[in-house]
Amino acid sequence: MNTVTDTTHCDDLAKALEAFRDHAPLIGRWGTDLARRLGSGARLLVAGNGGSAAQAQHLTAELVGRYRDDRPPFSAVALHADTSSTTAIANDYGVQEVFARQTAAHGRPGDVLLLLSTSGASANLLAAADRAHRLGMTVWALTGRAPNPLQLGADEALCVDAPVTATVQELHLVAVHMLCEAFDQAVERGEAGHRADADGKPGADGKPGVVGRLVGRARTVGRTAPGAPVAPRKGPA
Numbered sequence: 001m002n003t004v005t006d007t008t009h010c011d012d013l014a015k016a017l018e019a020f021r022d023h024a025p026l027i028g029r030w031g032t033d034l035a036r037r038l039g040s041g042a043r044l045l046v047a048g049n050g051g052s053a054a055q056a057q058h059l060t061a062e063l064v065g066r067y068r069d070d071r072p073p074f075s076a077v078a079l080h081a082d083t084s085s086t087t088a089i090a091n092d093y094g095v096q097e098v099f100a101r102q103t104a105a106h107g108r109p110g111d112v113l114l115l116l117s118t119s120g121a122s123a124n125l126l127a128a129a130d131r132a133h134r135l136g137m138t139v140w141a142l143t144g145r146a147p148n149p150l151q152l153g154a155d156e157a158l159c160v161d162a163p164v165t166a167t168v169q170e171l172h173l174v175a176v177h178m179l180c181e182a183f184d185q186a187v188e189r190g191e192a193g194h195r196a197d198a199d200g201k202p203g204a205d206g207k208p209g210v211v212g213r214l215v216g217r218a219r220t221v222g223r224t225a226p227g228a229p230v231a232p233r234k235g236p237a
Contacts, residue, residue, distance in 0.1 A: 031182020039193030048116035067180035099128035109136030120148025
C-alpha cells in the first residue's frame with residue numbers, strides 16, 4: 001500500500017519564505033551594526049522560551065564559535081542557558097523576572113538585547129525589553145505575526161507572517177543564519193572595530209589586542225634570545 005505524505009508543512013514554509021525575503025535588508029543592517037558594536041566591546045544578550053530558547057542559543061554559539069570561516073570570537077550570551085540563575089530568579093522573584101534581572105546584571109548602554117518569541121506576548125521577554133531600554137540598550141525582536149506586544153516594545157522587529165508556530169521558528173532559524181552571514185561579511189570588511197584574535201593578529205588600528213599580546217608573550221616564554229649563549233644540558237636528554 002502506498003502512503004501519501006502530507007506536504008502541508010512544506011507548503012506553509014514555502015509560502016511564508018517568499019514574504020520573508022523582504023526582511024533581507026533589515027537582517028543585513030542588523031548584522032553590520034552588531035559587528036561594529038561587538039567589535040568595539042559591546043555585548044549581545046539573547047533570550048527566548050522553549051523552541052525560541054534553542055534558536056537564541058544557536059545564535060550565540062555561532063558568534064562565540066564561528067559561523068563558516070574562522071574569525072575572532074565575539075561576546076554573545078544566551079540568558080536562558082544559565083540554569084542556576086534562571087531557576088533561582090524564578091523561585092525568588094517570579095518567572096516574569098528571569099530575563100529582566102539577568103539583563104540588568106549583564107547589560108550596559110550600547111549593548112544589544114535580541115528577543116525571540118513566536119507569539120510576541122511572553123511576559124518575561126517584555127519585562128526584559130523594558131529593563132534593557134532603561135539601561136540604554138538597543139532591543140531587537142524576532143516574532144510571529146504583527147502586530148504584537150514585543151514588536152511594539154522593541155526598537156526594531158522582524159515579524160514572520162505565518163500562522164503556524166513551527167513555521168515561524170523555522171524562519172527564525174533562517175534569520176539567525178542570515179544575520180551570522182551579514183555579521184561575518186562586516187567583520188571581513190574590517191567593520192568590527194579594534195579587535196585582535198587569539199593568534200595575536202592585529203585589529204583595525206594595526207595593534208594587537210590584549211589577548212593577542214598575552215598569547216604572543218606566552219609563546220616566547222622559555223625561548224632563548226637571539227645571540228645568547230645556550231646553557232649545556234644536564235643529565236640525559
